[in-house]
Amino acid sequence: MRFIGKTNIKFIEKRKFWYAISAIVILAGLISLIFRGIPLGIDFLGGTEVIVRFEKPVSIGEVRNAMAQIGLAKSEIKTYGSRNEILIRTSEQAEGTKISEMISSTLISKFKDNKVEILNEEKVGPRIGAELRKKALYTVILSLIVMLVYIGLRFKPIYGLGAVVALFHDVLVTLGFCSIFSAVPYLNIEMNQTLLAALLTLVGLSVNDTVVVFDRIRENLKLHKAMDFIALVNKSINETLSRTIITSGTTIMVLIVLLVVGSEVTRGFAFALIIGMITGTYSSIYVASSIVVDFTLARQRKAEKEKLLKKQPIPAK
Amino acid sequence: MKKNRWKIILIIISIAGALWYLYPTYKDIQYQKKLSELKGEDSLKFVQQNIDDIQKVKQKRIKLGLDLQGGMYVALEVDVVKMLDNLAKNKDETFRQILAEVKKEALVSEEPATSILLRKFQEKGIRLSRYYGDIRQSDAEIISELEKQAEDAVDRALEVIRNRVDKYGVAEPSIHKQGANRIIVELPGVKNREEVRQLLQSTAVLEFKLLKPVDVTIKVMQSIDNYLAGKGISDTTDTSQVALKSDTTKKDTIKTIASELGVDTATAGLDEFEKFKKEHPFFAYVRVDEQTGIGFVNARDRRIVEYILSRPDVKNLIPPDFEFVWSAKPFTAQDGNQYYNLLAVKKDPEITGKVITEARATIDPENNLPIVIMRMNSEGAREWARITGANINRHIAIILDGTAYSWPVVRTKIIGGSSQIEGLDSPEEARLLEIVLKAGALPAPLEIIEERTVGPSLGEDSIQKGLNAALLAFALITLFMIVYYSTSGIVANLALILNIGFILAVLAGFNATLTLPGIAGIILTIGVAVDANVLIYERIREELSVGRTLRSAIDEGYSKAFSAIFDSNITTFLTGLILYNFGAGPIQGFALTIMIGILANLFSAIFITKVLYDILAEKYQAVIKFG
Numbered sequence: 001m002r003f004i005g006k007t008n009i010k011f012i013e014k015r016k017f018w019y020a021i022s023a024i025v026i027l028a029g030l031i032s033l034i035f036r037g038i039p040l041g042i043d044f045l046g047g048t049e050v051i052v053r054f055e056k057p058v059s060i061g062e063v064r065n066a067m068a069q070i071g072l073a074k075s076e077i078k079t080y081g082s083r084n085e086i087l088i089r090t091s092e093q094a095e096g097t098k099i100s101e102m103i104s105s106t107l108i109s110k111f112k113d114n115k116v117e118i119l120n121e122e123k124v125g126p127r128i129g130a131e132l133r134k135k136a137l138y139t140v141i142l143s144l145i146v147m148l149v150y151i152g153l154r155f156k157p158i159y160g161l162g163a164v165v166a167l168f169h170d171v172l173v174t175l176g177f178c179s180i181f182s183a184v185p186y187l188n189i190e191m192n193q194t195l196l197a198a199l200l201t202l203v204g205l206s207v208n209d210t211v212v213v214f215d216r217i218r219e220n221l222k223l224h225k226a227m228d229f230i231a232l233v234n235k236s237i238n239e240t241l242s243r244t245i246i247t248s249g250t251t252i253m254v255l256i257v258l259l260v261v262g263s264e265v266t267r268g269f270a271f272a273l274i275i276g277m278i279t280g281t282y283s284s285i286y287v288a289s290s291i292v293v294d295f296t297l298a299r300q301r302k303a304e305k306e307k308l309l310k311k312q313p314i315p316a317k
Numbered sequence: 318m319k320k321n322r323w324k325i326i327l328i329i330i331s332i333a334g335a336l337w338y339l340y341p342t343y344k345d346i347q348y349q350k351k352l353s354e355l356k357g358e359d360s361l362k363f364v365q366q367n368i369d370d371i372q373k374v375k376q377k378r379i380k381l382g383l384d385l386q387g388g389m390y391v392a393l394e395v396d397v398v399k400m401l402d403n404l405a406k407n408k409d410e411t412f413r414q415i416l417a418e419v420k421k422e423a424l425v426s427e428e429p430a431t432s433i434l435l436r437k438f439q440e441k442g443i444r445l446s447r448y449y450g451d452i453r454q455s456d457a458e459i460i461s462e463l464e465k466q467a468e469d470a471v472d473r474a475l476e477v478i479r480n481r482v483d484k485y486g487v488a489e490p491s492i493h494k495q496g497a498n499r500i501i502v503e504l505p506g507v508k509n510r511e512e513v514r515q516l517l518q519s520t521a522v523l524e525f526k527l528l529k530p531v532d533v534t535i536k537v538m539q540s541i542d543n544y545l546a547g548k549g550i551s552d553t554t555d556t557s558q559v560a561l562k563s564d565t566t567k568k569d570t571i572k573t574i575a576s577e578l579g580v581d582t583a584t585a586g587l588d589e590f591e592k593f594k595k596e597h598p599f600f601a602y603v604r605v606d607e608q609t610g611i612g613f614v615n616a617r618d619r620r621i622v623e624y625i626l627s628r629p630d631v632k633n634l635i636p637p638d639f640e641f642v643w644s645a646k647p648f649t650a651q652d653g654n655q656y657y658n659l660l661a662v663k664k665d666p667e668i669t670g671k672v673i674t675e676a677r678a679t680i681d682p683e684n685n686l687p688i689v690i691m692r693m694n695s696e697g698a699r700e701w702a703r704i705t706g707a708n709i710n711r712h713i714a715i716i717l718d719g720t721a722y723s724w725p726v727v728r729t730k731i732i733g734g735s736s737q738i739e740g741l742d743s744p745e746e747a748r749l750l751e752i753v754l755k756a757g758a759l760p761a762p763l764e765i766i767e768e769r770t771v772g773p774s775l776g777e778d779s780i781q782k783g784l785n786a787a788l789l790a791f792a793l794i795t796l797f798m799i800v801y802y803s804t805s806g807i808v809a810n811l812a813l814i815l816n817i818g819f820i821l822a823v824l825a826g827f828n829a830t831l832t833l834p835g836i837a838g839i840i841l842t843i844g845v846a847v848d849a850n851v852l853i854y855e856r857i858r859e860e861l862s863v864g865r866t867l868r869s870a871i872d873e874g875y876s877k878a879f880s881a882i883f884d885s886n887i888t889t890f891l892t893g894l895i896l897y898n899f900g901a902g903p904i905q906g907f908a909l910t911i912m913i914g915i916l917a918n919l920f921s922a923i924f925i926t927k928v929l930y931d932i933l934a935e936k937y938q939a940v941i942k943f944g
Contacts, residue, residue: 001801001944053774097514097768119775121510125766126425128392139899143892150891154884193904194834197896201911204892205845208885212852215881243855247848250797254790254844258837262786263779265384266837273841 004242011237012230015290022169022287029176038179039076041192042122044136046129047091048099051120052107057083058114066110070102078185080264085119097123136196143203144168151207155214158295159288163210166280166288170206171199174276181271189268198272205251205273206280209244210288216240217289229300233293237285248281324928331920332815335822341377342825348374361624368617379825380489381505382832384903385780387773388505389513393478393763395470395498397430398423400762404466405448412448415441429497431463464497471498473756474763476749477521478502480645480720485516500763510770518763521718521756523670525704526662528712528724529639534610534661540634542599545625599625603659609712611724612659616647619657640664645720660721662714667704670717672697676754678747681739687747689738691754698734706730715753722753783836790843791817798847802854803942808929809850812921816846819917820910832906842914848885849922852878858943867938871930875923882923890915 042049063086064077075090088103100121107116144164152160182189189195216236224232252274259270348371352360364371383390398420405412415437423430435456438445446452450459475494482490482504491503507513528534594601602622603612614622625631626641635641644658675692693701704713705727714724725738741747795813798806820839824831857874865873890912897908933941 001803051775095764097510097765100768101511117772117774118770119772121768121770123765123768125392125394127427128767130425131427135899139895143895146891146895147888150888151884196899197834197904197907200892200896200899201841201889204889204911207888208848211885211888212881215884219877239859240855243852246801246851246855247845250794250847250851251841251844253793253797254840257790257793258786258840261782261789262837262840263782263833265779265833266783269834269837 002242004245007238007241008234009238009241010234011285012234012290012293015286015293018286019290022173022283026169026172026176029173029179032176032179036179036182038175038182038189038191038195041190041195042089042124043192044129044133045089045091046124046126047089047093048097048103048124049087049089049120049122050100050103050118051080051085051087052104053117053119054084054086054111055115055117058086058111060086062111063088063107066106067103070106072099072103080188093126099123132193136193139196140171140199140203143200144171147203147207151211151214155218158292159214161295162288162291163207163214165291166210166283167203167207169283169287170202170276170279173279174199174202174272177275178268178272187267187271188264189271192268194266194269195272198269198276202273202276202280206276206283209248209281209284212240212244212247213237213284213289214292217292229296230293233289237289244281244284248277252277321928321931324924328925328928331819335815335818338377338822338826339818341374342379342821344370345374345378361621365621372617375488377825379821380828380830381776381780382830382835382903382906383503383505383769383776384771384833385776385831385836386505387508387771387776388503389507389510390767390769391502391504391513391517391765392495392767393474393500393502393517394766395467395474396762396764397467397498400467400470401430401434401463404463407448411441411443415443429464431460431467434463435460467498469752469755470763471500473521473752475500476752477718477756478517480718481516484718484720485512499766506773508773514765518765520762523673523753523756524666524716525668525670526640526642526664526666526714526716527708528714529610529661529663531608531610533639535605535607537635537639537661538599538603538605538612541625541631542597544631544634545598546596610661612661613650613656614659616655616657619643622659638664642714642716642719642721645717645722658721660714660724662716662721666716667713668697668700670754670756672700673754676751678744678751680744681737686739687741687744689741689747689750689754691736691738693734693736695734698732701734701736702730702732705736715750717753717756723750779833780836783833783840787836787840787843790840794843794847798850802850802944804940805850805854805943808926809847809854809922811929812850812926813843813846815921815925816842816914816917819921820913823913823917824910829909830906831910832903834903834907835910838907838910838914842910842918845889846914846918846922849878849882849918850926852882853923853926854943861943867941868934871934871941875927875930879923882919886915886919 060077060079064073067073067075067077067088072088072090072092075088075092077086077088079085080087090099092099100123104116104118104121144167147167148160148164150160151163178189178195181187213236216239217233220227220232220236220239224235227235255270255274255277259267259274262270348367352363355363398416401419402408402416405416415434418437419430419433422428422433426433435445438456445456445459446454450462454462471494475492478500479492482492482502487504487507489505491501493501495501502517504513529537590601602618602625603614605612626635640662642660642662644660647655647657650656672693673691674694674697675690677690679688679690680686681688708727709729710726712724712726714721716722723738723741725740738750741750791813795806795810798809798813800806802809817839820842821831823829824835853874856878857870860870860873860877861867893908893912893915897905897912930941
């Protein structure tokens with residue numbers, strides 16, 4: 001069986017068009033990130049989070065009323081998983097675990113005829129949240145630098161740059177989509193350690209497709225020394241297209257399974273990675289390879305110009 | 318075949334190794350199943366019979382993270398601001414004002430509270446010696462002393478918490494220090510949050526209790542023994558048979574007991590031991606030193622003895638002013654087994670640790686042996702003189718939260734409140750005793766700065782959902798590979814199965830923890846693992862299409878695809894490594910499975926399948942198809 005036979009799609013020639021598309025998608029994502037952002041999870045926000053399961057369904061309004069009575073009217077209250085399960089989160093800080101004790105005892109006394117079971121209870125002090133936020137930023141930047149250095153060393157510095165621009169693109173697009181789709185409660189998207197894990201994994205995985213294409217470009221450069229660079233890159237992408245799509249396809253397939261069948265906790269993770277994998281596959285062609293082409297062409301032009309300048313005869317006095 | 322001989326041997330060894338590491342997990346699941354069927358005495362008996370094996374497999378099985386089995390994660394931090402408040406003297410309005418500012422800043426700043434304090438004082442031009450230490454000390458000296466105090470408080474709290482958690486009976490707790498003044502406590506399977514918070518935060522109780530006289534102790538133990546054996550309480554047993562002759566050191570005592578009873582080592586003595594156990598159900602587990610009345614219990618029998626002592630009918634046999642306490646740490650006897658001491662003490666303490674003003678582990682200048690010097694306040698010193706005077710040559714146990722750390726003998730009447738505790742085995746033991754003696758008064762309370770509790774039902778839910786997702790993902794991928802690559806798909810699937818087996822085996826072998834994100838990592842690995850095979854097969858298809866023979870196409874496919882596979886796996890591995898260093902528990906579990914998955918993948922998807930193809934290509938070429 002074979003999905004894709006021999007292709008000869010002119011990818012690189014259309015790169016300007018796809019640059020524009022990428023820019024538009026990233027811009028839309030950035031706007032959403034700026035105006036809506038991604039709700040911070042308890043890890044980064046600090047505060048208290050309680051997830052409870054009621055025996056019978058309750059309305060969010062009732063729970064909110066109960067919370068308002070203990071001065072936590074501003075807390076975030078939403079269903080989690082099934083309708084009987086409610087998540088209550090507040091950034092309010094108090095000594096020790098007072099807030100979660102308050103929340104659970106209030107719920108138990110308010111809903112006397114509805115048995116309350118506490119599924120999960122988390123308290124994160126304000127300093128821990130701040131520490132994690134800083135660490136998370138460093139971690140993402142560090143991973144991008146490591147990729148830049150590794151790809152730069154294994155191939156050429158330009159390739160490293162192309163790969164990292166593509167990665168940056170993937171992370172931005174994924175963050176943008178996460179921000180837009182954080183409105184869908186089912187997906188459970190919030191900025192927490194799990195989402196950060198998804199972003200880093202994405203950095204590791206999305207570079208895979210890029211490496212496959214780069215590897216083929218390197219090989220073809222040795223075989224076809226005289227070939228035009230654009231044609232050569234195009235040939236390389238076409239030759240590896242089938243495997244690029246299948247490897248990304250299998251990964252996306254398991255991620256969809258994880259999203260639909262897996263636990264609520266990993267849903268946001270799966271969603272982010274699905275977006276990341278799709279973007280990663282696209283960007284290995286239209287961003288990473290295209291940037292390498294543009295840089296190489298620019299350098300060739302510059303070299304030719306210099307050559308021309310040198311060849312010009314020195315005017316006689 | 319011949320050129321692959323060593324490779325085949327390596328593969329067989331690694332598969333056998335994986336099975337070896339996975340077996341305890343399988344066995345533990347079997348035991349758990351069995352135990353959930355049994356009830357009450359039956360389950361205790363079953364545990365007793367198989368205790369060694371149950372404990373062994375439990376230790377060697379794949380550990381489940383708190384997010385999967387439910388439990389509590391608590392990070393505690395010394396409340397340095399409160400400590401600064403407690404330690405200050407001559408507190409006035411200026412001090413309170415400065416401390417309030419320090420408190421406000423310390424809440425959000427990463428700067429240590431002590432250095433914030435120093436800065437505030439310097440800004441105002443006030444010397445620290447106005448409130449701390451004495452007038453001759455410089456600011457730097459005082460600050461370093463305060464920092465030492467904070468760190469001391471952490472060590473103390475660590476010991477107190479360890480002791481309490483041990484007694485609370487949590488299976489596989491993890492308690493460790495993080496940085497200078499944080500303690501991380503992980504308690505799997507714990508349900509009662511309130512109790513645990515109490516356990517972690519309440520002030521420790523340090524007491525000095527007199528050991529009961531030997532004859533009383535042995536009499537009580539005998540009545541328990543007789544009762545358990547079904548004899549009348551008044552029945553007198555020949556004490557010489559059970560209470561062994563006391564030797565000079567405890568280690569020798571144990572040796573004679575062990576060899577006399579032949580408990581663990583000699584199988585020949587086992588029947589004799591069984592007979593002895595029937596007649597003396599209590600003394601079979603608790604051996605007593607005739608001179609001191611101190612009991613010795615093999616560490617693995619401790620639970621059984623605890624159970625016996627907790628039975629209400631047995632409790633009735635223990636006089637009201639009488640109490641059994643365990644020693645804090647087991648010691649290793651000459652027979653190689655670990656033993657706990659069981660002490661019989663007077664229930665009412667002679668004095669509590671509140672009177673202790675100082676405790677210091679040091680070296681006796683006369684003989685270079687470790688000692689601990691303890692000082693008491695004047696009120697305590699008066700009491701202490703009376704107590705020691707009245708109990709010369711008797712043991713007084715130092716008991717923290719109900720666990721005995723030391724039971725020195727009173728030599729003389731101690732006047733003036735300064736005592737010296739000798740006969741310690743090592744400087745570490747002395748240091749521990751110092752910590753314990755200081756624990757009575759906590760100048761620096763601990764605050765919970767992070768707490769995560771996962772209810773057991775959420776954990777079960779997560780495991781079930783994770784398992785379902787993993788099975789479905791596996792089914793889809795294997796089906797796809799077979800449909801797309803025909804028989805070669807089967808080879809790739811075989812590699813995938815081995816890959817998952819290797820991941821789990823490595824997790825078990827390295828004592829790592831499987832978390833919910835870890836399961837997600839395994840699921841992701843299922844999707845990514847076939848990548849290597851896809852890259853190789855596509856390459857082989859390409860080589861076949863340019864007219865190569867099957868054999869050379871396979872060789873070319875493997876060698877040409879390798880660099881791309883290697884590079885892409887390394888990049889993922891590197892991000893895994895970075896993530897591992899960033900994250901806490903669950904995320905580390907994810908990073909770990911990803912990293913192990915990559916290594917296992919390089920081995921199974923490239924190495925093992927290549928050997929398989931070599932064998933197939935030589936003997937059964939017709940079966941090899943690439944779709």
